[in-house]
Amino acid sequence: AQKVTQAQTEISVVEKEDVTLDCVYETRDTTYYLFWYKQPPSGELVFLIRRNSFDEQNEISGRYSWNFQKSTSSFNFTITASQVVDSAVYFCALSEAEAGGTSYGKLTFGQGTILTVHP
Amino acid sequence: DSGVTQTPKHLITATGQRVTLRCSPRSGDLSVYWYQQSLDQGLQFLIQYYNGEERAKGNILERFSAQQFPDLHSELNLSSLELGDSALYFCASSVGEESRPDQPQHFGDGTRLSIL
Numbered sequence: 001a002q003k004v005t006q007a008q009t010e011i012s013v014v015e016k017e018d019v020t021l022d023c024v025y026e027t028r029d030t031t032y033y034l035f036w037y038k039q040p041p042s043g044e045l046v047f048l049i050r051r052n053s054f055d056e057q058n059e060i061s062g063r064y065s066w067n068f069q070k071s072t073s074s075f076n077f078t079i080t081a082s083q084v085v086d087s088a089v090y091f092c093a094l095s096e097a098e099a100g101g102t103s104y105g106k107l108t109f110g111q112g113t114i115l116t117v118h119p
Numbered sequence: 120d121s122g123v124t125q126t127p128k129h130l131i132t133a134t135g136q137r138v139t140l141r142c143s144p145r146s147g148d149l150s151v152y153w154y155q156q157s158l159d160q161g162l163q164f165l166i167q168y169y170n171g172e173e174r175a176k177g178n179i180l181e182r183f184s185a186q187q188f189p190d191l192h193s194e195l196n197l198s199s200l201e202l203g204d205s206a207l208y209f210c211a212s213s214v215g216e217e218s219r220p221d222q223p224q225h226f227g228d229g230t231r232l233s234i235l
Contacts, residue, residue, distance in 0.1 A: 033221045044121070045209060045226035052221060091162065095220035105150065105213070105220045106175050109162040 002027040004094050006110035013082055014118050021077045021113045023092030029053075032096050034068065034075045035107065039089040051075060082117045089114050122146065125210050125227035133235050137198040140230045144191055144212030150174070151193040152213070152224055153185055157206040168193055197232070205234045 003026040013019045025034065036048040049059065051068050059066050063080045079086055093107040122145035130138055144151050153165040164177035168187035179185075182200075187193040197204060208231075211224035 035223060037226075043207065043231075044228045045211075046121075047223045047225060050221065050223050106152065106164040106167055106177060107154075107162075107211075107224060108164070111161050 002029075002032075002094050002096055002108045004092050004108055004110035006090075006092055006113050008113045009111070010114040010116070012116045012118065015084060016081050017117075018078060018080050019082050019115065019117075021079075021090050021092075021115065023075045023077065023110060025073050025075065025092070025094045027094060027096060029096045032094060035093040035095065036066070036075075036077050037091045037093060037109075039091065039112070041088070045091070048077075079115075082115075084117050084119055087115060087117045121225040121227060123210060123212050123225055123227035125208075125230050127230060128228065129231050129233070131233045131235060132200060134200055134202060136200050137196065138200065138232065140195040140197070140208055140210075140232075142193045142195070142210030142212075142227060144193070144210075145214070145225055148212035148214050148225075149191065150213045151187055151191070152211040153179075153193070153195050154209040154211065154226075155206045156209060156229070157203075162209075165195070200234050202234050205232055207231050 005024045032053045034051045038046045056068050065078045067076045089112045091112045092110045095107050124143040126141045149170045152167045156162045165179040166185050167175040171187050182198050185195045207229045209226050209229045211226045213222045213224045
C-alpha cells in the first residue's frame, strides 16, 4: 500500500527565512507521481507542482523549489524568503500509475504541515 | 479559481439525516474524485468516477454513495448521518480522455458538513 509521511506537523518561521517541508513516500510501483498542494486559511486546495518518478530533475519556480530524491523516497519543498502569505497547510501527495489497479489515479495525502510565517 | 464548483459551501444538519453534495468538474474533465478531510483522518480518498462509471473506491462507508451524471456533474449522497461524518468534503476533477495519475487534480472549494 502507498503511504506519504510528512513528519513536520507545524513549522513557524519569521518572514524572509527559508523553510523546507519534508515529504517521504512509500510505494511498490515503479511509476508514480508526486504532488504538492497548498491549503490556505480560506480552505481551498491549490495545486503547486507535479513530479514523475522517472524524472529526478529538481525544479525551481520563483521562490519555490522542489528536491526529488528517489534513492531516499523523498520529495521536499523549499520556500525561499518566506512571506506571510505563504502561511498555509501544505500537503504532499502520491498517485500510482499502474493501469487497471484499483488505486489508479487516486491521491494519497500526507497529514500536512502547518506553516506559519510571522511578520 | 480552479474551475471546479461545489455546492453548497456549508451544510448543517442533524444525526440520522441524509444530504446530497454536488460537484461540477472543470470544463473538459471526465474524471471526478471525492475526498473527505477531517481532523482525525486527514484527507482521505472516497471514490472516483470516470465518464459516468465508478473507477475506484477508497475508504467510503456503505452509508455513502455517489454517481456521475451524463453531463459529468457528480453527487455524493451521505445518509444516516453521524456526528463523526462532520468534515470538509472536496470534489476534484482531472483532465484527459482517460484518468491519468500524472494529471493534477484540481479541487473545488469544498462543502463543510456539520452534524449537530
